[in-house]
Amino acid sequence: MKTDLVVAFLCCVLISKTTAASLTKSSHIIPSYSLSSALPSSSGSASSACSGNTATTRDEWCDYDINTDYTTTVPQTNVTREYYFNLESVTVAPDGRSRSAIAINGSIPGPTIEANWGDEVVVHLTNSLPASLQNGTSIHFHGIRQFWTNQNDGVVSITQCPTAPNNTITYKWRAMQYGTTWYHSHIGLQAWEGLFGGIIIHGPASANYDEDKGVIIMNDWDLNTVDQLFMSAQMDGPPTLDSGLINGTNVFGYDGNVNQTGTRFNTSFTAGTSYRLRLVNAACDTHYKFSIDNHTMTVIANDLVPIQPYQTNVLNIAMGQRYDVIVKADQVSVAKNFWLRTIPQNACSENANPKNIKGIVYYGDSPSTPSTTGYSYTDSCDDEAMSDLVPIVSETVSGAYYNKSEPVSLGKNGGSLYRWKLNSTSMHVDWEDPTLLEVYRGHHTWANVSGVVELPHKNKWTYIVIETTMSVPHPIHLHGHDFIVIAQGSGTYSGDGTTLANPPKRDTAMLPENGHLVIAFKTDNPGAWLMHCHIGWHTEEGFAIQFVERYTEIKPLIDYDVLHSNCKTWSAFQTGLSVEEDDSGI
CATH class of the missing domain: 2.60.40.420 (Cupredoxins -  blue copper proteins)
Known part of the structure; x- marks a missing residue:
């Protein structure tokens, strides 16, 4: 497999508002x-x-x-x-x-x-x-x-x-x-x-809402550990996982099967009450569609960004993403029990039991098996529409200009193991020698495999254009910043379809298959910040770069004693047990 994936970095000036402070x-x-x-x-x-x-x-x-x-x-x-x-x-x-x-x-x-x-x-x-x-x-x-x-x-x-x-x-x-x-x-x-x-x-x-139900965390699960599966993922591509969990629980086997094991997640509703649900996709390699039969969701936040409320019946949620939704308990006249569904999307990964990762929403004293029917949907791995994700606190960004672009590919290394390349390299960094330690020591020459992109200037907009001709979508996550989603869609980015007036803002967004993702962020936060695909296999196969932002301002922010002590202890442990680093290092 291979891909023609392009990353471009662009900048424009923004007036400085912050300064360094005491430690x-x-x-x-x-x-x-x-x-x-x-x-x-x-x-x-x-x-x-x-x-x-x-x-x-x-x-x-x-x-x-x-x-x-x-x-x-x-x-x-x-x-x-x-x-x-x-x-x-x-x-x-x-x-x-x-x-x-x-x-x-x-x-x-x-x-x-x-x-x-x-x-x-x-x-x-x-x-x-x-x-x-x-x-x-x-x-x-x-x-x-x-x-x-x-x-x-x-x-x-x-x-x-x-x-x-x-x-x-x-x-x-x-x-x-x-x-x-x-x-x-x-x-x-x-x-x-x-x-x-x-x-x-x-x-x-x-x-507004009446009660906060807290987090609902969805993740994929397998009888084998991910460490046991990683070698096959590197050799043959992502494995098919057994099932998934909702807040740490689920069943294995379908309802009515005498061999079914486990317990379904359940939560109670009181008629007439509105509930806030905090949805988190913590999966390794599963894009979910979330729904509650017969109920409508009002979406009020994406990631850590409050947005103008909008309504939907089925919600896309990629790996690493979060959505806050409000659900009104107004369906007691229809039934007492409803399926809460987290549906893996086979368009981007495979799950052996995609229709059985379900919980129960119930009205009354105790749950029982629902007989309700789910909403129709198209199996896909898209984000929610950009037009729906309108931040409450608006922001307008300046027009972009290109100053760097590099191809990214997927291939196999000398050991016939898959490795992703972003910014012309497959990241491989050293557990014993973190970037912050290098910065503290004054090192300013970076190995290609470290995937470093330096952003030396204060308070500028940096634009990143990522494109792929491969039929594999990727959730892209940036550390240290919320980013603006300038454009997202199919094919090569042409400059059309760009949203600069109050576009969506978040920290994780989908690069569509055979498509492009254009994001922007301000260089207002000195440090070494990772950007990577949030599919677990891909991160470990090198799909990452790091931005060393405002290098000269990072050293005063480092507590060397803590950093060095932790590294010294780890180095002794790693050497003593001959621990080998066999992945990207992150």
């Missing part, structure tokens, strides 16, 4: 920065909760509201939310079939991180995996901008070394956005062994 250091805590200068301005009284946010005033939040520009203003709460995570090896049976996995505090998904808009979040991660598993670890807080706190991004080989067994790392960041997202490991395929969980940052909403 708060600890020998054990990754640094965060003074909010008075490096981060957006804070105003208003400290608050741990906002009583003005009620079922009929969801657009209000303390002295702020849904129209407040969260990129320039963040509430000053003076509240810290602290979490202690213990990563351990477990045996689980989420669909009734036992297999090994890893879990945070004994659960898959892990505990949900909750905070209010403006709070500080501290997460202590202890790696209690047996040394014999040879597993380092990290946590990436997907979609969290880490504004001027790059070292907290949790990406091995980029912002840290892996954290070795019997060691603890602490992440510290400010909840400057609000909405729904998730965290996951960012080393190898470890996220899909069980290290993931939801994040809820409470804030205003663009439509």
Whole structure:
């Protein structure tokens, strides 16, 4: 297989509004920065909760509201939310079939991180995996901008070394956005062994609702671990996975089959009540369509961006993406039980049981097997229409001009293993030598396999054009930024169909098969930021580049003692057990 995939980088000037700030250091805590200068301005009284946010005033939040520009203003709460995570090896049976996995505090998904808009979040991660598993670890807080706190991004080989067994790392960041997202490991395929969980940052909403149901996390699942499947994925392409889970549970086998195992996810509705559901696609390689039979969804946010509400019956959600929806419980006259469906799209991956990843929404005291019929849909791996994803806080970007383009391909290496190439290289970075360590040491020459693209200038728009002639769509995720979706569609990008006036804004968007994706972001956040396909196999096969943004401003942001200590411990562990790095390194 091969592809003609093109990436172009474009820039135009934007006036600077931010400056670097002083460092708060600890020998054990990754640094965060003074909010008075490096981060957006804070105003208003400290608050741990906002009583003005009620079922009929969801657009209000303390002295702020849904129209407040969260990129320039963040509430000053003076509240810290602290979490202690213990990563351990477990045996689980989420669909009734036992297999090994890893879990945070004994659960898959892990505990949900909750905070209010403006709070500080501290997460202590202890790696209690047996040394014999040879597993380092990290946590990436997907979609969290880490504004001027790059070292907290949790990406091995980029912002840290892996954290070795019997060691603890602490992440510290400010909840400057609000909405729904998730965290996951960012080393190898470890996220899909069980290290993931939801994040809820409470804030205003663009439509009213009565109750918040919390996160609904959908992910694919197999009796074999992803590590066991990775070699076949490299040799033969992505494998067919067995099934999927909803909030960590599902059945294996169809209803009425005496051999069916496991338990379906279920949630109760009270007639007349409106519910907020926070949908997260945490899959390795499954694009879902989400629906609840007979019910209509009002979509109020994509990723961590509040949008103008729109209605749909079936929602596209790609790997890494999130949508917040409101559902009115208005169908009790039709039935007492309804299927909640997360349907894998076979247009971009294969699942052995695509019609059986279902939960139950029930009215009454307890659930029973529904007999309802699902909505019709076309099997596809598209994003929601750009015209539907209209941000509440509007932004207009300048016109683009090209200054660099390079082809990207998919082929096999000398070991006959598939490797993706983005920006003319298949990424391969070193666990023991992360980009931030290189920057701290003053190194400024990058190996081709590091996939570095330098963005030296302050506060400019950078435009990225990605094109493919291959019939494989890809969810593209950028760290450190929300990006603007300038264009998205079939064929080669011609410059037509470009949206510059308040286009969609998010952190993960689909590159369509045989199509193009054009995104833009401001260089307002110094650091080393990864951009990659969020299909687990593709990331590990090198489908990634990294932007080293404002190189000269990164070093003052680094807590060298923490970075070096973690790397020194990992290096000793890796050498002592002869741990081999056999993937992209991220």
